[in-house]
Amino acid sequence: MTQDVTTGRVVVLDNGEAIARHVADWLLDKALAKTGAPFVVALSGGSTPKRLYELMAEPAYAARFPWANTQFFFGDERFVPVDDPASNFSMVTTALLSHVPMPPANVHRMKTEGAPEVEAASYEAALKALYGADALDPSRPLFDVVLLGLGDNGHTASLFPRQPVLREETKWVATCVPDDAPHTRLTLTYPAIQSSRHVVFMVTGAAKQGAFTRVRDADPDEPASFITTEGDLVWYVDPAVVG
Numbered sequence: 393m394t395q396d397v398t399t400g401r402v403v404v405l406d407n408g409e410a411i412a413r414h415v416a417d418w419l420l421d422k423a424l425a426k427t428g429a430p431f432v433v434a435l436s437g438g439s440t441p442k443r444l445y446e447l448m449a450e451p452a453y454a455a456r457f458p459w460a461n462t463q464f465f466f467g468d469e470r471f472v473p474v475d476d477p478a479s480n481f482s483m484v485t486t487a488l489l490s491h492v493p494m495p496p497a498n499v500h501r502m503k504t505e506g507a508p509e510v511e512a513a514s515y516e517a518a519l520k521a522l523y524g525a526d527a528l529d530p531s532r533p534l535f536d537v538v539l540l541g542l543g544d545n546g547h548t549a550s551l552f553p554r555q556p557v558l559r560e561e562t563k564w565v566a567t568c569v570p571d572d573a574p575h576t577r578l579t580l581t582y583p584a585i586q587s588s589r590h591v592v593f594m595v596t597g598a599a600k601q602g603a604f605t606r607v608r609d610a611d612p613d614e615p616a617s618f619i620t621t622e623g624d625l626v627w628y629v630d631p632a633v634v635g
């Protein structure tokens with residue numbers, strides 16, 4: 393089922409498994425179609441993306457995916473040690489990276505060893521090095537795909553309600569200290585996410601219904617209401633999300 397909403401297109405699939413399988417197939421097609429330049433993806437944390445990563449690690453899928461031509465960045469990270477269970481990098485490593493022949497140099501984790509502001513600046517420098525410029529050109533998006541989730545409280549990546557990072561117009565990567573969730577965060581900012589060919593939200597479960605409804609109604613207090621892209625934006629949700 394597809395329906396129009398304020399922000400992007402909404403596709404309702406049966407459950408998280410169906411969403412993960414659909415996005416895995418779609419991502420493989422996009423990756424194989426990208427030739428002559430790296431396929432650049434910003435990965436999300438979260439439970440539904442985790443199943444996507446597990447599917448990508450399956451041998452039949454992994455054998456077809458162009459790992460060497462792909463660059464993985466992260467949309468956000470909790471400022472915890474790299475092996476902490478709360479680390480998005482740790483989750484992606486366990487679900488995917490430890491099973492596939494991805495060149496380590498193609499995986500760009502958000503580091504948490506130094507001060508948060510220093511690590512945010514360092515990550516932005518890595519993105520700029522890949523992009524080959526310090527200014528984003530709308531005709532040449534930074535990311536092929538940005539994967540995103542939606543928190544119960546309306547956050548996406550680590551763009552949390554009421555936080556100064558929501559007003560960031562210059563930086564590509566910034567810190568965020570949520571007042572209603574644990575851990576300082578590093579996150580892509582709105583301008584960096586906007587510099588994309590595709591934004592894909594994966595959202596499941598009744599707990600997300602309230603936040604999703606508010607985003608659909610363009611509630612200005614929901615950070616996800618302001619996600620934009622130079623390309624197309626799709627919300628993959630299950631029936632519990634739309635209610």
Ligand SMILES: O=C1O[C@H](COP(=O)(O)O)[C@@H](O)[C@H](O)[C@H]1O
Nearest residue numbers: 436437438439540541542543549
């Ligand atoms: O904190 C985070 O949560 C969001 C949503 O995760 P979910 O498990 O509730 O779907 C996620 O998109 C983000 O990457 C993560 O750091």
